Amino acid sequence: MHEIRRDPILGRWVIIATDRSNRPSDFAINREQPVGGVCPFCYGSESHTPPEVFAIRGATRADAPGWQVRVVPNKYPALRIEGDMGRRAVGIYDMMNAIGAHEVVIESPEHDAQMADMSAEQITRILDAYLQRMIDLTNDARFRYILIFKNQGADAGATLEHAHTQIIATPVVPKRVAEELEGAQRHFAQRERCVFCDIIQQELEARTRVVEENEAFVALEPFAARFPYETWILPRRHVARFERLQREDLRRLGNILRDTLRRIDTALEHPPFNYVLHTAPNQNGEADAYYHWHLEIMPKLTKIAGFEWGSGFYINPTSPEAAAEHLRSMEWR
Amino acid sequence: MHEIRRDPILGRWVIIATDRSNRPSDFAINREQPVGGVCPFCYGSESHTPPEVFAIRGATRADAPGWQVRVVPNKYPALRIEGDMGRRAVGIYDMMNAIGAHEVVIESPEHDAQMADMSAEQITRILDAYLQRMIDLTNDARFRYILIFKNQGADAGATLEHAHTQIIATPVVPKRVAEELEGAQRHFAQRERCVFCDIIQQELEARTRVVEENEAFVALEPFAARFPYETWILPRRHVARFERLQREDLRRLGNILRDTLRRIDTALEHPPFNYVLHTAPNQNGEADAYYHWHLEIMPKLTKIAGFEWGSGFYINPTSPEAAAEHLRSMEWR
Numbered sequence: 001m002h003e004i005r006r007d008p009i010l011g012r013w014v015i016i017a018t019d020r021s022n023r024p025s026d027f028a029i030n031r032e033q034p035v036g037g038v039c040p041f042c043y044g045s046e047s048h049t050p051p052e053v054f055a056i057r058g059a060t061r062a063d064a065p066g067w068q069v070r071v072v073p074n075k076y077p078a079l080r081i082e083g084d085m086g087r088r089a090v091g092i093y094d095m096m097n098a099i100g101a102h103e104v105v106i107e108s109p110e111h112d113a114q115m116a117d118m119s120a121e122q123i124t125r126i127l128d129a130y131l132q133r134m135i136d137l138t139n140d141a142r143f144r145y146i147l148i149f150k151n152q153g154a155d156a157g158a159t160l161e162h163a164h165t166q167i168i169a170t171p172v173v174p175k176r177v178a179e180e181l182e183g184a185q186r187h188f189a190q191r192e193r194c195v196f197c198d199i200i201q202q203e204l205e206a207r208t209r210v211v212e213e214n215e216a217f218v219a220l221e222p223f224a225a226r227f228p229y230e231t232w233i234l235p236r237r238h239v240a241r242f243e244r245l246q247r248e249d250l251r252r253l254g255n256i257l258r259d260t261l262r263r264i265d266t267a268l269e270h271p272p273f274n275y276v277l278h279t280a281p282n283q284n285g286e287a288d289a290y291y292h293w294h295l296e297i298m299p300k301l302t303k304i305a306g307f308e309w310g311s312g313f314y315i316n317p318t319s320p321e322a323a324a325e326h327l328r329s330m331e332w333r
Numbered sequence: 334m335h336e337i338r339r340d341p342i343l344g345r346w347v348i349i350a351t352d353r354s355n356r357p358s359d360f361a362i363n364r365e366q367p368v369g370g371v372c373p374f375c376y377g378s379e380s381h382t383p384p385e386v387f388a389i390r391g392a393t394r395a396d397a398p399g400w401q402v403r404v405v406p407n408k409y410p411a412l413r414i415e416g417d418m419g420r421r422a423v424g425i426y427d428m429m430n431a432i433g434a435h436e437v438v439i440e441s442p443e444h445d446a447q448m449a450d451m452s453a454e455q456i457t458r459i460l461d462a463y464l465q466r467m468i469d470l471t472n473d474a475r476f477r478y479i480l481i482f483k484n485q486g487a488d489a490g491a492t493l494e495h496a497h498t499q500i501i502a503t504p505v506v507p508k509r510v511a512e513e514l515e516g517a518q519r520h521f522a523q524r525e526r527c528v529f530c531d532i533i534q535q536e537l538e539a540r541t542r543v544v545e546e547n548e549a550f551v552a553l554e555p556f557a558a559r560f561p562y563e564t565w566i567l568p569r570r571h572v573a574r575f576e577r578l579q580r581e582d583l584r585r586l587g588n589i590l591r592d593t594l595r596r597i598d599t600a601l602e603h604p605p606f607n608y609v610l611h612t613a614p615n616q617n618g619e620a621d622a623y624y625h626w627h628l629e630i631m632p633k634l635t636k637i638a639g640f641e642w643g644s645g646f647y648i649n650p651t652s653p654e655a656a657a658e659h660l661r662s663m664e665w666r
Contacts, residue, residue, distance in 0.1 A: 003652075005556055008520070009517060010513060010516050012647070014557045014558065014647040015648045078648050170646065175646070177645070180343060183343050183344060198425050222340070224345065311507045312507050313346065315347070315348045315350065315411050316350065
């Protein structure tokens with residue numbers, strides 16, 4: 001059983017994988033491990049994964065070919081679904097059992113398909129899978145947060161080539177999420193307005209950092225971007241939770257995500273990237289007033305990790321205005 | 334002139350380098366750029382750097398060979414020393430001019446010397462250079478924080494091979510530092526004790542995470558380590574500020590840093606790493622009671638950056654207990 005430990009100074013939670021080896025050669029963290037040459041995410045390899053928990057497929061049986069998007073439990077999960085929380089203290093430290101869910105969204109049956117090359121329809125199916133799994137996982141009262149994130153490319157932390165997204169349901173609220181909530185709450189307390197709504201309004205007036213927009217969403221480079229070409233996609237309308245996404249907006253989200261990834265992929269020549277979905281925590285009804293869900297896309301272009309990790313101080317060599325202008329100028333259709 | 338911008342949600346500060354190019358090929362952030370094949374940090378290349386601001390050298394003239402450690406302004410600084418702060422608002426956003434200092438500590442005249450292979454005497458000289466520069470820079474009332482950090486190896490963000498440390502004096506307190514101060518202040522408010530002192534006491538009793546110790550310092554793996562083999566060096570005695578380091582302790586710090594780096598270097602086969610010195614901000618006398626300076630060493634073994642950046646949630650595949658045991662078992666003398 002892994003452990004979740006709390007840093008006594010910062011209140012940051014860390015999953016410590018206590019049953020893993022500590023040899024240096026093992027550090028390519030194998031959240032999903034390939035099965036000797038066979039890709040477990042391809043058509044026909046369905047038996048190499050645990051049984052699927054969700055799939056978008058034609059009239060075919062579960063755990064067989066015929067799917068377009070497939071969601072399975074991670075074979076080597078960071079958090080396990082069974083057991084009690086075991087919250088306890090060790091002297092001044094706090095810890096608990098690593099209870100949670102760890103799933104993988106297999107984004108396509110095609111081994112080499114990358115999201116930026118997929119159709120808006122396929123991306124919409126992937127987003128639908130996120131939505132269905134999030135709705136299901138929020139029903140488990142043990143989970144405080146559902147974290148949906150994608151690592152594309154080895155330099156962004158992907159350990160399997162086949163395009164996939166990870167879903168981790170955690171029994172604690174991740175620190176970055178808690179900080180965002182605090183910041184948004186502070187803004188709301190002073191002004192009775194959502195800080196993200198204020199950002200969207202100012203950006204749509206200035207237009208210097210807007211990359212892409214449609215009737216329901218805006219893609220923009222944030223004013224204080226940490227990384228070159230960091231791009232956020234936000235719903236225009238105030239809504240705190242991704243799981244409230246309406247059917248008609250799902251397709252609009254698929255469209256803007258596809259177009260934005262195409263622009264980034266073209267401008268930066270297929271960069272590795274991460275994206276993380278930011279949504280309000282479960283069991284926090286107050287956040288509905290002041291939080292605003294969004295997707296943060298972070299191309300991995302620079303190698304300045306350690307210093308920034310250590311200080312929380314970032315140096316971004318590309319202004320968001322220059323990045324937005326570059327992305328807007330892309331001809332990719 | 335670069336800009337310092339504040340994220341309106343998180344309050345995080347970012348230096349935006351507005352005069353740089355935005356082409357993808359430029360992303361190996363050149364904080365120090367090599368001069369066509371000649372290493373500007375070697376003996377005889379002193380004219381390739383701005384004039385030195387500090388050096389430990391024999392009876393030789395400034396900006397000539399004969400030094401053992403040399404500190405120069407960064408030729409391509411992220412922050413500039415001249416100018417006013419220009420604090421201003423742009424709608425809901427806050428920004429200021431990128432005023433500060435950006436210096437480089439050249440750790441040895443030898444091009445290939447790596448810190449883990451240096452003598453304790455040489456490492457003590459490097460630490461002495463940190464100390465002298467920190468004392469000098471804290472005298473400039475514009476600077477709120479002096480950030481001292483080292484990137485070793487390309488994967489840890491180093492852009493020049495020749496061993497060096499960077500010093501950045503900032504007009505704002507970095508977010509991670511502000512968070513540590515808040516956490517330490519909260520602990521102190523509840524218990525009238527320093528949280529770092531409590532950690533040291535508990536760790537010296539448990540001993541499972543202690544790596545190395547001497548009369549003045551302890552090196553340990555933190556309980557909630559984010560990264561495999563993350564190692565902190567802390568003074569046993571409560572002291573908030575690095576610049577208060579006593580002469581006799583400087584050498585003890587050199588000894589423990591040398592021994593700890595040797596253990597890490599041997600155990601992990603010369604890993605890239607970062608370290609960051611954590612000290613109390615200037616002009617914050619209150620912090621003397623509850624803060625405790627220390628050095629955080631982060632070997633760069635995993636590639637899980639983007640997700641962790643995005644969520645503040647970490648998965649560490651090596652328990653700190655296993656890492657400490659492995660480091661203690663090293664025979665390197």
